[in-house]
Amino acid sequence: MEPTTESAVTSTATEDERYRHNDDLPVHHLPPELLCSVFKYFHRKRAYRGLFIIRSVCKYWLEIVDSSPELWTFISLTHNDNLLDMILQKSKNNLLSIEYDDGRNSFTPEVPREKTTAFLERVIPLVGRWESLHFAGTDHDRVLGLPLQSLETLVISSLLHRTHHAEPLHAPRLRYLDLWGISINWESLSDLCAITINWPAQSPAINQVYLMFNACPRLNVFAIEGRRMSDSGISDLPSAQVFLPHLQYLLLFDVSVASYSRLLSLIDAPNLRRLVVFRGFSPYMDDPDPMFEPAARFFGSYTHSIDSDRDYGRLRISGSRHTFAISVGTCKVVFKSPHIWTWKGDRQDCLTNLSAALSGFDRRVIDSVKVIHFGGTRVREDLITLGPILQHHFPNVEELVVTLSLSERRPDAHLVLEALKSPSSLKGEARWLFPGLTTLHLKACREPICDGVLGVVEARRNGAVQAIQRVSIKNGRIERNTEAKLKVGLQEFRLAGTRYFDTVS
Template sequence: MLDRLQRARTRVSDLDAQIQRLEVSIAILRAERLVLQEPLDSYTYPVLTLPTEITCEIFLHFLPPYPACPPITGPFSPTILTHVCRTWRDIADATPYLWSRITLSAQELSLDTQIEISDLWIRRSRSRALAIDLQNNQDQNLMGLKSLIAHRLRWERLTLRIPTSTADVPRTDGPMPLLRYLDINSLFHEDSTPLTFLDAPLLRAVVFNYKAAAMIPVPWAQLTSLTLYYIFPHECVPILAQGLNLVHCELRFVFSPEETDVVLNFTLPRLQTLILQDMYHECPSGLLTSFVVPALRTLQIPAWFFGSTPLDDLRAWILKVGCKLQKVHIIGELETSDEALRREFPTIGDLSVRQYADTDWNPFTY
């Protein structure tokens, strides 16, 4: 018994000695750490010495080019800027433009989570005009639109894809004083829709498919840019009759056998850019003659829109409408070279035949 107690006393003494040696070592390490930490604490990273205005401008260049919307989550979301440090978080939170373009397209997040994040972005955007992009999941788009409808006074751009039924589509009637751009792809089966955009005095650019064009009221007369697609030529007549202020027009036609019997006349006195497409290569020749566009400067047109004598047809049409074309791209194939074309039309500076259409001829960004 006495031996066991003696061994315990000896062991405790040894442990006390080890603890004392370790405490001395820890004290030395802490002193060294303090010496090293002082200059680190006093050092300011150069990026944090930038004026707030410069940092804010750098943040704005983090966004994709306008009007594309950044994702609401992930490495390309402005939210990532708030995760770097407190200074960056404060600057990002105080920069409304970072949060003014909203899309609900994060497949990995539930719709409720995306709406919650979009509500936060809207609060951060303060009074900035909003660009809304709802074009991925059609069913989710309606729920997203419902959550954003209360902010329509701030809408500047709206891109929307909606399903076949209008039963759950929220009403959009009411003033939209900032709305400039509207892009809707509709698959409505009903004969009416609660969507209306008549009270939008700044609306200038519209992109509609045939269903949206037939069912959604907009102030056609004030538009300067219009794109209609999957639409029959005769369906364009009542719309273009009101489009006297159009400067840019893109029409992507479909045709039916009855279409050849319809007499068309599209008089657009201010139009400068006309882009014609045929979605299924079914266009009857001679459709170009339906357009009276004396101010036209830019034309993109499929080769099969002409008859058997395309150069003669183009020359006759130019003389008829009196336009002074500066740029003409003919899409498809013609039995003539670009050099021969330029000899035939020496006053057109940019004249060529190409296989594929240009994807972006619209100078208006809105």
């Protein structure tokens, strides 16, 4: 017997022995429906390697896998012809998930044209069975013009070759749409649950977005991001409210403020959980008016701001050199524009706009805000400049969290404490900042000396305000004698990651 033949016989005998051994295990007697559910749960839909490992355990498992068409529903351009034949045979008439990336619109290796053509010729006749399509390539028209009768999820990417598909989309069961660098016939969309639009070739006009919302009453997520978005469609925007009872996430990145501020005033979304407005600065943008006032309908309302979220009763202020963000509960508004949010220019307009927005907050929200969190690289500017406004609108603040950034210099850290240490001139009279303050958390990331905290505690204890009872310091440096004095005078004092030093006599 030749060695190769002997090895083959030995291998076959070993495999048969393994099969017989595994067939005798108790797992062999589990109902096939149960095993199929287990296989389906643990099987990664996009990787058939695990499925072939399962098939090799025993003949019983092999029979179950091969007779379960729901395990064979994913088709990718990366599959070879043999695997593709097996999938098409074993999937029977089940709905399919199609993945196509030819490398011409991504940083993956480019797939030869012959292979992409052959792949499309095999899967396009099965278009009635497509349930999900992830398509990254240049042949969009070959698939978007098809009758996608069963399609529920559509992800199209064309970032490197932005394009517009003008023909109506025929996908009556479509529920989830994710577009990257491509725009489509917006009027043909209806009854979607999630819409994500990133850098479209042609942004939808604001009246088209309004019509889209009206046509999608079950919409749960709407996210859009782009540049050079115009104000087209404002004149055609209806005045009637659009009711979106299922909308939970509304994410607007670098959109036209003039357009979307009008749209926000028309949206009735009682279950909105997250509103994010990220406004970037660009020389192409000519609408610098803040969006706080229209957004205040959401992040200043009792329904949207007060829930079981961990941010209950917490107002967050954060900023960097050119960024300002404010959030209440789960709703957040972010602006990124040096033209708007540097306090060194025409800051009075900014403060007036912010104050006007805060004035529209629901009284229950105003009463519930007990914590203000300042963070970012402009803590000193934000706390000192915005403090009086926030104090005016939120009189019940008891807790202050100040996070100093890595770039915060030592003098700025001391100025933050000085702002809390003595009364300031507010509207012509001396007033303490946050007179009801009882808890102070200081996170000093660059280790400024935190001994000024003792001065704040002693000054407010002797002033006509509430005494601070609880202090925590994270990182930073503190003198040992200061720590001892704080422990004596406070109900609670905590240190974390703080370095000690002794005064040199």
